[in-house]
Amino acid sequence: MGEVSQVVVKSSSAFTTGPIAYVAPEAYAFVRKDIEGLRSRGILVLEHSFSAHRAWQLPFALTKQLHFLVGAKRRGVRHAVSHFAGYHSVLPVLLGFRTHIIIAGADACSFPGIRYGSFRKPLMSAAMAYSMRNAATLLPVHESLRQFRNIFSGFGPIEQGYAHFVEGLKTRERPLPYGVDASQWSSASNNMSRDGAICVAMGASAGNAIHFRKGIDMIIAAARSLPHMPFTVVGAAKPESYTDLPSNISIRGRVSHAEMRDLYHAHSLYLQPSVMEGLPNALCEAMLCGCLPIVSAVTSMPDIIGNIGAIMHNREPESLTSCIVRLSELDPSQATESRTAAVNRIRAFTMEKRMDDLLSVLAGS
Numbered sequence: 001m002g003e004v005s006q007v008v009v010k011s012s013s014a015f016t017t018g019p020i021a022y023v024a025p026e027a028y029a030f031v032r033k034d035i036e037g038l039r040s041r042g043i044l045v046l047e048h049s050f051s052a053h054r055a056w057q058l059p060f061a062l063t064k065q066l067h068f069l070v071g072a073k074r075r076g077v078r079h080a081v082s083h084f085a086g087y088h089s090v091l092p093v094l095l096g097f098r099t100h101i102i103i104a105g106a107d108a109c110s111f112p113g114i115r116y117g118s119f120r121k122p123l124m125s126a127a128m129a130y131s132m133r134n135a136a137t138l139l140p141v142h143e144s145l146r147q148f149r150n151i152f153s154g155f156g157p158i159e160q161g162y163a164h165f166v167e168g169l170k171t172r173e174r175p176l177p178y179g180v181d182a183s184q185w186s187s188a189s190n191n192m193s194r195d196g197a198i199c200v201a202m203g204a205s206a207g208n209a210i211h212f213r214k215g216i217d218m219i220i221a222a223a224r225s226l227p228h229m230p231f232t233v234v235g236a237a238k239p240e241s242y243t244d245l246p247s248n249i250s251i252r253g254r255v256s257h258a259e260m261r262d263l264y265h266a267h268s269l270y271l272q273p274s275v276m277e278g279l280p281n282a283l284c285e286a287m288l289c290g291c292l293p294i295v296s297a298v299t300s301m302p303d304i305i306g307n308i309g310a311i312m313h314n315r316e317p318e319s320l321t322s323c324i325v326r327l328s329e330l331d332p333s334q335a336t337e338s339r340t341a342a343v344n345r346i347r348a349f350t351m352e353k354r355m356d357d358l359l360s361v362l363a364g365s
Helices: 029-040 055-074 087-094 122-134 209-213 216-225 257-266 281-288 301-305 317-328 332-346 351-363
Strands: 020-024 045-049 079-083 098-103 137-140 197-200 231-234 249-251 269-272 292-296 310-312
Touching (some): 029 045, 055 087, 079 087, 216 231, 269 281, 281 292, 292 332, 301 332
Parallel strands (some): 020 045
16 A cells, blocks of 8 residues: 655644635535534635536536636635545636645545446546646545555455556645544443444445445345344435345434434444445444444454454455354453443544644645
């Protein structure tokens, strides 16, 4: 794996004035957290969502973004933050903004077998390559996104990572992990009664790209193999699309923050047998709530969990089932110790540190 060069920057206190343009494909939860975090530091953030889900929408989306960026220029904006590289990161670079691209996962891979990953699309790849080569800074949410080997699944090529697809990249780079607010999650005792396994798969429906990327097919297979253990999948776009399920699995749609926290606290294990992730927020949230994690050996996830929980090295239902059984058989004292360790490990991923690091990058450019 290639080394990510570190950026030598000034203190974030040096960057206290001046508005920022923040662009993203959609106002995802992690995008909202960034914008709110910047505003809490007194930064004026001009935000723009670039909505082009169909090819015919692209010219209209670019025109709309052009008007936004020209207006931002007139207001004295020098810096643009782009969450993900893509079509929406081209104009900020082209118009001369100091553009800082947060590379979050989809913009570091190609998995044609499940119709996922921006580098599988030739025109999108060209837009991303141009943006990455000409940006001020690349901010991967984990250093593994730079270059990694896909040995977990057969859905894409082995060699992956944005630096693999954009050869000879010389743009300065700095890892910028997501932050989690521990006070919103870790409120229950790790000695409380817990049972079963949970997974968050926002937007999943039977057979779609998210279904396979998140490993829902394997979770259903594991549920069939372990009929006495309850399983819950949360965030499905179409829960009704799942039919002929074993009786011990529940597929739910979106839930409130409070419901999500209660569900984490009610379950013993958190499952993330994903084909691809950047730095999964749900995994961090679940660990803050004391869930023991089971993850695939993909990008950031082994680093996130360390020696807590279990790591799957191949995409087979039997591998997931084996990990579930092993963690379920921990004696109560071991389980409690591991849950405490999980909470403590994720406490290092704070929004305060993320904002400090992001502002220091802006100050240093």
